[in-house]
Amino acid sequence: MAKVIATISLKGGVGKTTITAGLAEFMSAEFGQRVLLIDLDSQINLTTMMISEERWFTLNDHGDTLAALFADGIHGENHFCLESAVQRGVSPVKRVTTVDLLPSSLDLIEIQEELSVLRATDPGRALTILRDAVKPVIDYYDYVLIDCPPNIGPVTLNGLAMADAYIIPTIPDHLSTYGIPQIQKRVRRFGDEIGRTIVELGVVISKFKSNSRVHGSTVKRLRRDPTIQNVLPNYINEANSVAASAEFTPYGTLKGKYGNQGQFDQFRGLTSDVLTEAQSKL
Ligand SMILES: Nc1ncnc2c1ncn2[C@@H]1O[C@H](COP(=O)(O)OP(=O)(O)OP(=O)(O)O)[C@@H](O)[C@H]1O
Ligand SMILES: [Mg+2]
Numbered sequence: 001m002a003k004v005i006a007t008i009s010l011k012g013g014v015g016k017t018t019i020t021a022g023l024a025e026f027m028s029a030e031f032g033q034r035v036l037l038i039d040l041d042s043q044i045n046l047t048t049m050m051i052s053e054e055r056w057f058t059l060n061d062h063g064d065t066l067a068a069l070f071a072d073g074i075h076g077e078n079h080f081c082l083e084s085a086v087q088r089g090v091s092p093v094k095r096v097t098t099v100d101l102l103p104s105s106l107d108l109i110e111i112q113e114e115l116s117v118l119r120a121t122d123p124g125r126a127l128t129i130l131r132d133a134v135k136p137v138i139d140y141y142d143y144v145l146i147d148c149p150p151n152i153g154p155v156t157l158n159g160l161a162m163a164d165a166y167i168i169p170t171i172p173d174h175l176s177t178y179g180i181p182q183i184q185k186r187v188r189r190f191g192d193e194i195g196r197t198i199v200e201l202g203v204v205i206s207k208f209k210s211n212s213r214v215h216g217s218t219v220k221r222l223r224r225d226p227t228i229q230n231v232l233p234n235y236i237n238e239a240n241s242v243a244a245s246a247e248f249t250p251y252g253t254l255k256g257k258y259g260n261q262g263q264f265d266q267f268r269g270l271t272s273d274v275l276t277e278a279q280s281k282l
Contacts (some may be wrong), residue, residue, distance in 0.1 A: 002036070003282050004144040005201065006163040007275070009162040009181035013148035015169045015206030017045045018242060019270070021091075024259065026271035029095040029254055031140040033275075037090070037101045038130070040066065040159050042108035045246065050090040050101045059085070060105050066130070067105035070155070073129035074114045082133060093251045100141075102134070108155060115154040115184070126154055126262040127194070131162035143278070148205040153185050160190055164282045165199040167232075167274065170204045172218035181227060199275045203228055204270065205235035230277070234269030237262065 007020045020037065027033040039046040047056050047065075059065055064085040068166030072080045090101040119126040137145060146159040160166070168183055170176045184200060193197045203222060209215050222231050236242065251257040255264045 001126075002141040002144050002213070003139045003165070004138075004146065004163045004277050005150055006138075006146040006156075006159045006166040006198075007120050007169060007255050007276065008148045008156065008160075008166050009168055009170060010150060010151075010152070010183055011176050014171050015149050015152075015177050015204075015236065017049070018043070018245060019169050019204055019206060020057060020145050021046055021049050021245070022236075022267045023243070023271050023274060024143075024256060025091050025093055025257075026098045026267050028091075028098040028144055028191060029093065031270055031271065031275060032098075034098045034140065035100070036086070036134075036137070036141045037143060038066070038142045038146045038159065039102065039104035039268050040108075040130075041104055041147055042112070042155075043149065044104045044106060046147045047101065047103040048251055049246055049248060050099070051087055051103065052067060052092075057089075059087070059103055060107070065103045065105035065107070067107035067111055069133050070108070070111045070115060070129055070158075071123065072106045073110070073133075074118055076204070081146055086137065087281070090255070092248050093254055093257050095253050099179040107166070112153050115158075118158075119154045124214035127157055127161045130158040134162065147196065152183075157190060160187060160198055162196060165200055165201045165278065167201050167204050170209045170222075170223065172215045174218070176217060178223065182229070199281050200229045201274060201281065202232040202249050204232050207238040207254075208235040210237050219269065232270060232273040232277070234266055234273050236270060238262050 006015045020220040024035045024037050027035050087101045091099050148156045
């Protein structure tokens, strides 16, 4: 059975997409896992990181994105084809060979509004469009990683409706950590609505600055906070090479892409943390 993990936060720009992409690539190249990435964000960042903007344009023209899937679900039509939408063997890193992607689209912005209307009139259908579509292929994968937009709108809820667990990336400063209790509460409440628990795997410290007093004290505070289940032991430091990973540039290895001055080890360590948590809690 595939384990499904959503990456979620109410705060934008905290590294959700960077971490989701890194986890998929390291799960594949370092831990031999088959991974499906699902990009639920209309900003299409994960999609362009994995397949380039050029290839996305073509897919979008052909209706091979999640916007087409949701449009079908809303209008009761049947244009979306899972087989042609799933992009196989994505990532610009040669060593990464077992990551597939369901691409997003800028058109999801409008879909989001229509989906909100459907959620009011037919909540069951509005929440299960994604889960039902992915069902035929899901057990081919060891992990499904879902990158969510920085909100808990109906598109994100489609991700949560099929998620076993979630991680919360945060920059360790006051404004970024502020929304963590809200996220936990909203996910818990949604779990109650659908009748099962969506497990909190942990908070992921992102863009950590080892020379920052605020970052140091915020991490300590998070670790002491009894309402936070778990701060994963490995952090991702702020680094130029990690920022550059957002560009679709060919690399031979993960060390080449993420950098070999601690960055590779941090991503590998974080991936190991997530796999350990998932194996023990799911
Ligand atoms: N460890 C890091 N070091 C340096 N830059 C980073 C790091 N992680 C992410 N970034 C950069 O910070 C910006 C935001 O990161 P990212 O897009 O991953 O965040 P996000 O939470 O997905 O944002 P959004 O909420 O808009 O989806 C990007 O420009 C990214 O390249
Ligand atoms: Mg993002």
